[in-house]
Amino acid sequence: MAQKEEMGQVKLQIAAGKANPAPPIGPALGPYGINIMDFCKGFNAQTQALGDTIIPAVITIYKDRSFTFILKTPPASELIKKAAGIIKGSGTPNKIKVGKLTLAQVEEIAKTKMPDLNATKIEQAMDIIKGTARSMGVDIVS
Amino acid sequence: MSGYYEFTVEVGAAARDAVLNHLLDNGATGFVERDSGLTAYFKETVDPVEVGRSLDEFRNVLRREGLDPHFLFSHSHIGDRDWNETWKEGIKAMDVGRGLTIVPPWLQAPSGRISLIIDSGRAFGTGHHETTRLCLKLIEDIAAAGALSLLDVGTGSGILAVGAALLGIKTVTAVDNDPDAVEAVRINLDINKVDNVEILEGTISNVEGTYDAVVANLISDTLVAIAGELAARLNPGGTALLSGMIEGQEKGVLKAAEDAGLSLLEVIHEGKWVTLIVSKDSKQ
Numbered sequence: 001m002a003q004k005e006e007m008g009q010v011k012l013q014i015a016a017g018k019a020n021p022a023p024p025i026g027p028a029l030g031p032y033g034i035n036i037m038d039f040c041k042g043f044n045a046q047t048q049a050l051g052d053t054i055i056p057a058v059i060t061i062y063k064d065r066s067f068t069f070i071l072k073t074p075p076a077s078e079l080i081k082k083a084a085g086i087i088k089g090s091g092t093p094n095k096i097k098v099g100k101l102t103l104a105q106v107e108e109i110a111k112t113k114m115p116d117l118n119a120t121k122i123e124q125a126m127d128i129i130k131g132t133a134r135s136m137g138v139d140i141v142s
Numbered sequence: 143m144s145g146y147y148e149f150t151v152e153v154g155a156a157a158r159d160a161v162l163n164h165l166l167d168n169g170a171t172g173f174v175e176r177d178s179g180l181t182a183y184f185k186e187t188v189d190p191v192e193v194g195r196s197l198d199e200f201r202n203v204l205r206r207e208g209l210d211p212h213f214l215f216s217h218s219h220i221g222d223r224d225w226n227e228t229w230k231e232g233i234k235a236m237d238v239g240r241g242l243t244i245v246p247p248w249l250q251a252p253s254g255r256i257s258l259i260i261d262s263g264r265a266f267g268t269g270h271h272e273t274t275r276l277c278l279k280l281i282e283d284i285a286a287a288g289a290l291s292l293l294d295v296g297t298g299s300g301i302l303a304v305g306a307a308l309l310g311i312k313t314v315t316a317v318d319n320d321p322d323a324v325e326a327v328r329i330n331l332d333i334n335k336v337d338n339v340e341i342l343e344g345t346i347s348n349v350e351g352t353y354d355a356v357v358a359n360l361i362s363d364t365l366v367a368i369a370g371e372l373a374a375r376l377n378p379g380g381t382a383l384l385s386g387m388i389e390g391q392e393k394g395v396l397k398a399a400e401d402a403g404l405s406l407l408e409v410i411h412e413g414k415w416v417t418l419i420v421s422k423d424s425k426q
Binding site for chain 1: 146148154155156157158159160162163164166167171172173174175176180181182183200203204206207208209220222223225226227228229231232268270271273361362363386387388391
C-alpha cells in the first residue's frame with residue numbers, strides 16, 4: 001500500500017476527555033482542513049479515563065485531509081502534581097508549600113520525561129524536575 | 143461569540159513544563175507546543191495584563207529554582223469563529239443507509255433520496271464520523287420496524303434526531319447539556335422543515351416519559367453512568383443504540399446495560415469504534 005503524504009504535524013497539550021473545537025484545537029487544526037470534531041471525539045474517547053490532567057497529543061495530518069494521532073506522556077508538572085497528590089501548584093511557591101516529592105519520585109519522573117527535557121544525563125533531568133517541582137511549591141525530601 | 147487571548151511564549155525545554163504549569167494555574171485552557179516554546183490560550187474573561195505581569199514575576203521563581211528564567215512572551219486577541227470552515231469547504235453530500243443523504247447546507251440536495259441537511263456549527267455530529275453514520279443506518283432499521291418514538295441523548299448537531307424524524311419516527315426528543323448544541327439543533331430542525339422534535343437543554347435526568355428507541359452516541363464513561371436512566375426511558379420491547387466507544391470499552395458499557403436490565407442484541411464494529419444494540423424485555 002502506498003504511504004500517504006504528510007502535510008504537517010501539530011502538537012497539542014489539552015485536558016483529557018474535554019477536547020472541543022475552541023482554542024487551542026480549533027486554530028491549530030482548522031487551517032489543515034481536517035474535521036476537528038472527529039479529532040475531539042477520538043481524543044475524548046481515548047483519554048476520558050485519565051482524570052483531570054493535561055495530555056499531549058501529536059496529530060499527523062495527511063494531504064488527503066485524513067489524520068492520525070498519538071498520545072504522549074503528560075508534562076512533568078502534571079506528573080509532579082499526581083505524585084505529590086495535589087491538583088494545583090502554589091501561587092507563591094517560595095512562601096506556601098503545597099506538597100512534597102521524594103528523590104525516588106523525582107528520579108521516576110525524570111526517567112519518564114528524559115526524551116522531552118533535552119537532558120543527556122539522569123542527574124541533569126532530575127535537577128530540572130526538582131526545579132519544576134519547587135517552582136510549583138512542591139518541596140523535595142530525601 | 144466570545145474571544146480568546148493567545149500567549150506565545152518562547153521558552154527552552156528545561157523551564158517549559160514549569161511555565162506551562164504556571165499558565166495553567168492562571169487559567170490557560172490548553173497549549174500548542176512548538177520547537178521554540180508554547181502557545182497558550184485563555185478565555186476572554188482572563189486579564190491579559192495580569193497574566194503578563196505574573197509571567198514576569200515567575201522569572202524570579204525560575205531563577206531561584208535553578209531553571210532558565212530567560213523567556214520571551216507576547217499576546218494577542220483572537221475572535222472565536224467556526225474553525226472547521228476549511229474542512230467544510232472540502233465536504234460532499236454522502237449517502238447513508240438505504241434512503242438518506244447527508245447534505246451540508248451550502249450544497250444542492252440530490253433528488254430521489256431523503257436529504258438530511260446538517261450544519262453542525264460548533265456541535266458534535268457532522269455525519270462524517272463512523273458512529274454517526276452507523277447510528278443513522280440503525281435508526282433507519284428501527285423506523286422500518288415500526289418504532290413511533292425516539293430519544294436522542296447527547297444530540298450534538300441533532301443529526302440523529304432530525305434523521306429519525308425524516309425517516310418517519312413520529313415523536314422525537316433531543317437532549318444535550320451544551321447550549322451550542324441546542325442552538326445547532328434548532329437551526330437544523332428549521333432547515334430540514336422538521337417540527338416533531340422536542341429539544342431539551344440538560345441531561346437524560348431532565349427527560350420524562352418513555353420511548354420505543356433510545357440512541358446515545360457518547361463516550362463510554364457517560365454511557366456507563368447513565369445506563370440505568372437510559373433503561374428507564376425505554377418502553378418494554380424497545381431498542382437502544384449505545385455508541386461512541388472505542389474497542390476495549392464495550393465490556394464495561396455492556397455490563398452497565400445488563401445491570402440495568404437490558405439485553406444484548408448485537409455488537410457492531412466499525413473501524414476502531416463499537417456500537418451495542420440492546421433491548422428491554424417486552425415483559426418488563
